[in-house]
Amino acid sequence: MHQNVNTAGLTAGIIAIILSGCWMTAQAQNSPSPRNLPNVPNVSPNPVAPAPVTEGRVAPEPSGSSVYARSVRSVVYIECQKSGKSAGGFLGAGSIIAESGLILTNAHVIEGSDRCFAVLKPEGKVSIGKDTPILALHVRAVDPTKDLALVSLVSPPAGLKPLPIGSLKDVEVGQTVHAIGHPRGILWSYTNGVVSQIREKEQLAPSFVADVVQTQAPISQGNSGGPLISSTGALVGVNTFSRRDAQNLNFAVAVNEVQAFLQRASRGEHQVTAPSRSAKAENGQAQESEEKCEPRTLEERPSKKVPGKIVVMDIGCTGRANAALLTPDDPEKDRILYVSTRAPERGAEPYYDVRYYINPRSDKVSRSWHDVDSDGRPDFLGIHKDGGRRPVSFVAFTTAIGD
Incomplete structure (x- = not known):
């Protein structure tokens, strides 16, 4: 008893x-004034031209291997750590969206953490070694209701390759989309699937309401926060949820929600009102x-x-x-x-x-x-x-x- x-x-x-x-972070609060959020990228929709027609045939979509080769350097591995009685951590993925070191990910990847780090894909390999740089992250803005977060590298290296941000107008049911992430810690894994549907104002969990892209591209723990990529190499969603009671029911926060979030963040909304715990760790506090x-x-x-x-x-x-x-x-x-x-x-x-x-x-x-x-x-x-x-x-x- x-x-x-x-x-x-x-x-x-x-x-x-x-x-x-x-289950989402409480650090995000609407702030009436911006806190020097640098270099938020231009998120105006960039329509992709239709495939050229040659002799009555539509040119084939780029292969998955070409999409992966073009995009993989824009995808980072994220690991967040907790201390104290609830010690543990969470791993996920993120997309570099600006040369200044801004990274887009899920709010639930970073929520409740004391410190977060990112790893860029090492040249020519898909493993993290003793000599692989571990880069500290600073939390910039978080919107739990959309499960989106904007973080930045504290010391961004030169030569970062941003992933272009696409438009929801270029996402159609039946088209192939691609995903890169780290399922269960298996680093920089590639998968693809077709778009099953685009759903507006979907409530897939408590406190979450957003437009989503339903896709057959598998999502596992470690894929969260990673990009859903069109065949033209543009980000069209942020991989977020997978239904465990069914097969091939996976959801990504749609790119229009990403665009709106980044625009709000550039105006000073959703920003962290106090220094993040990761920033405190950098300062030795x-x-x-x-x-x-x-x-x-x-x-x-x-x-x-x-x-x-x-x-x-x-x-x-x-x-x-x-x-x-x-x-x-x-x-x-x-x-x-x-x-x-x-x-x-x-x-x-x-x-x-x-x-x-x-x-x-x-x-x-x-x-x-x-x-x-x-x-x-x-x-x-x-x-x-x-x-x-x-x-x-x-x-x-x-x-x-x-x-």
């Missing part, structure tokens, strides 16, 4: 993610949080629905009840951490819109569910394959599940 459970580490780590926008916050127990009471105990808590030092941990009397049943990510109306009870199911034997998160529209029914199931506090992917619910 788990009557005396140390919930501080678990709940503090989870709420750091959930209260900062579920401590990585400790200025203010430590521990979960505080507000009330303990018996559970009405499931025999057991409920501990109501304030996690995140909000001054209100925003979480509750159910510990069943049956030691074989999951403990459930209920979390309220939105402040209730004055005088109203909190609504717990996220639930984490914690395996009693491993003390790790087995799954989570997320109610986006507060109707009492889950909209997304969080998949926690590694037992970590952040879902590695989401699956859309079609029916509600019980407690």
